[in-house]
Amino acid sequence: MMQNDSTRALTEVSARQWNFVTQDNLSAREAVAFLLDGMQVRTFRNILYLVCGRDDLEKDLVEGLCALAGERVQPDSIRRKVRNWMNGKTLPTEREDVFQICFALELNQEQANRMLTLLTEQGIHYRNGREMVYAYCLRYGLGYGNACRLAEQLVHGKSAPDIHREPLTQMIRQEFQSVQAEEDLFSFLLRHQEHLGSYHNTAYAYFCKMLTLLTGENLDGEACYSMEYVAETYLRLNVPQEKKTGAYSDVQKMVKKYWPGARSIKAMKSRSEDVSRKTLLLLYLVTGGVWDRDYDELDEAYIQPKEFLEAHCKRMNRMLMNCGMCRIDPRNVFDYLVLYCLRPEDELFMSDRMAVLAAEIFNT
Numbered sequence: 001m002m003q004n005d006s007t008r009a010l011t012e013v014s015a016r017q018w019n020f021v022t023q024d025n026l027s028a029r030e031a032v033a034f035l036l037d038g039m040q041v042r043t044f045r046n047i048l049y050l051v052c053g054r055d056d057l058e059k060d061l062v063e064g065l066c067a068l069a070g071e072r073v074q075p076d077s078i079r080r081k082v083r084n085w086m087n088g089k090t091l092p093t094e095r096e097d098v099f100q101i102c103f104a105l106e107l108n109q110e111q112a113n114r115m116l117t118l119l120t121e122q123g124i125h126y127r128n129g130r131e132m133v134y135a136y137c138l139r140y141g142l143g144y145g146n147a148c149r150l151a152e153q154l155v156h157g158k159s160a161p162d163i164h165r166e167p168l169t170q171m172i173r174q175e176f177q178s179v180q181a182e183e184d185l186f187s188f189l190l191r192h193q194e195h196l197g198s199y200h201n202t203a204y205a206y207f208c209k210m211l212t213l214l215t216g217e218n219l220d221g222e223a224c225y226s227m228e229y230v231a232e233t234y235l236r237l238n239v240p241q242e243k244k245t246g247a248y249s250d251v252q253k254m255v256k257k258y259w260p261g262a263r264s265i266k267a268m269k270s271r272s273e274d275v276s277r278k279t280l281l282l283l284y285l286v287t288g289g290v291w292d293r294d295y296d297e298l299d300e301a302y303i304q305p306k307e308f309l310e311a312h313c314k315r316m317n318r319m320l321m322n323c324g325m326c327r328i329d330p331r332n333v334f335d336y337l338v339l340y341c342l343r344p345e346d347e348l349f350m351s352d353r354m355a356v357l358a359a360e361i362f363n364t
Contacts, residue, residue, distance in 0.1 A: 022339055062079050063104075098116050122323075176188065227265045237355040255334065264276075286350075
């Protein structure tokens, strides 16, 4: 099964796994075999080293989380949870848990942003009032207790998202950097109240642009194909629909987790659910990454396979970074599969290659 590794060789491990999955004539079976026995995934200990420059922080983290919890949680429970994180058995992926880790380790705002990006795939959301309060308190070392108090005082629900103002988050983030005192924070949140929301506008704009190609939506907003049709025809890709995953391997669970179906696609379209990173990457594969270009040099015969792959990686990373999401990581199980799909050696389309991989992983 997947192995842990020394944090001192993170870059070398990433490069080795990039080189393996992008090598010429690698079969889907060989790619999956490496995934199951040889791939070194990024662990919590690795992430601590990347963010803090140290990975021997178990004692500090336990003490910090115990101080945050007070008498509400038994210390033994916290020790056990942290031990499981450090040993690679589990990863903290809930955003509130990750913010608590940031406060417990007394990280600054930028370190917290990186920790969130690496653990939840999205950094601090600068249109989410609560997360901005947390960012303010991390910046000035005010502690988790003060952050919760201020959030309860200053954040009062959310307004409807404004999907037509994509640059807004960056504008708010830049202005937010000048907030220095509680009264400034209160004034800032009050001034931007109508623009605050929990969901990501830029990710939604990319999502709608790619989804429109698949539904055949016309200028009047009428779609030729339903979300059910799109989910089943374009996005299922041999990943089982069944909800019970008790008998699945760790890799099968990682691949299947948050795989978009008709219900989640509908929820994202109606903005009752945020657009996920996995959904954006799958839509990129299905549309070939050329949804807004009449001419694309990647269609030319003179483009070499390496140039083809690197160009698509750059486009994917640009899209992800614009959405505040983490870049393609060859030590992430799903991203490893995505990289395999970008190799243009045969006649298979990108999404067809993902379907072949999924069939191999789930033995279908």
